[in-house]
Amino acid sequence: MAAYFFASPVDVDIKLEGEEERKKFDLKLEKEKAVSCPIYYDGDNVAGQVTVRVRDGKKLAHEGVKVEFVGSIELFYDRGHHHEFLSLSQELAAPGEMRSAQTFDFLFKNVEKQYESYQGINVKLRYFIRVTLSRRIADVTKERELWVHSYRMPPDSNNSIKMEVGIEDCLHIEFEYNKSKYHLKDVIVGKIYFLLVRIKIKHMELSIIRRETTGAPPNQYNESETITKFEIMDGAPIRGETIPIRLFLGGFDLTPTFREVNKKFSVRYYLNLVLIDEENRRYFKQQEITIFRIPEN
Incomplete structure (x- = not known):
């Protein structure tokens, strides 16, 4: 019985619009793995589609589906706390039932991305899309990383x-x-x-x-x-x-x-x-x- 509660009843897939055309950054994960993240810039739209597939063809009651665009700073000595400096949210579906796969579009327009992404020894600054399907038993969440680069104007004075x-x-x-x-x-x-x-x-x-x-x-x-x-x-x-x-x-x-x-x-x-x-x-x-x-x- 316990396995039922911990197995996710749905598969969530996040696709970012135009990601094939964007430059990529290889984000290093643990155990020498890496994930390829599309690079975004300050002011770029962040848009895409979320597809939710119900497993086993059973109907699924839920309390709503939302998508968020989050910027957070994680300090490794303070692992329990993530400092979110950016949090935008959109509702994709109102509470109801799901019987088959559904796809939702999302758009966060002209998003100010104040800081550049960074992965260091003691700190990580990350941006990600988070989809949450709310349920009474346990929420289902899925995250998708993206990477942000910031251009700064060359300095006026540049002394030797x-x-x-x-x-x-x-x-x-x-x-x-x-x-x-x-x-x-x-x-x-x-x-x-x-x-x-x-x-x-x-x-x-x-x-x-x-x-x-x-x-x-x-x-x-x-x-x-x-x-x-x-x-x-x-x-x-x-x-x-x-x-x-x-x-x-x-x-x-x-x-x-x-x-x-x-x-x-x-x-x-x-x-x-x-x-x-x-x-x-x-x-x-x-x-x-x-x-x-x-x-x-």
Whole structure:
């Protein structure tokens, strides 16, 4: 008897209008599975069809069918609570009985999608369609993920970055990057100048670090991950030497910079320059850069 209560009496299928023509994002799930999600933008309509099929051909009494478009933030340290910043709802069917398959159209028009989708270490920002068939015993729900990208206008000011690394009377290095704000397919161009070298440097590396901050004090969590690391010099430099840097961002799994999204999380990027001497001492300098998304051709 128990099996009857827990088996869903209906199959629910959600089809998104025009999804074949949309670009796709592969959303990673647990156990190395992935689901392909159509990409939407701020202001796009979210439309489609919901098909409900009754199993076994029996009639099914229900208390209404509704469809929702939801945007939510899930913090992994607070698993029981989903913070919904967007919730739109439409009724598809009034209470009644269902004997055969029924298809319902839905349309959420010009939806403001305030934030970009994000899947991180401690936080997930997701958008999804949720269909609920209400019943007295147990509701039947089905969800369908979609992915949202946001374009931001390129920043008006984009100054170059100039920094110094110095150890008194031992080492003096200047380095500069051509700008401080980059789009996701951009190239970081820079130069490193050795003005004073009195310690034996073994090699030098440059890395991009992503730092995810979730929550607020005292329940604040910081997670840093190295997106890429590459050696830009092997062997000892001499005074007056210049080393060029070219780093193509297009090959890495980057997101835009996010600051204080819904007061729940931030994602920032840093360029980290590390020098290692022959005694394996490390000298490093970190600089934040801003990453933004522009429309692709």
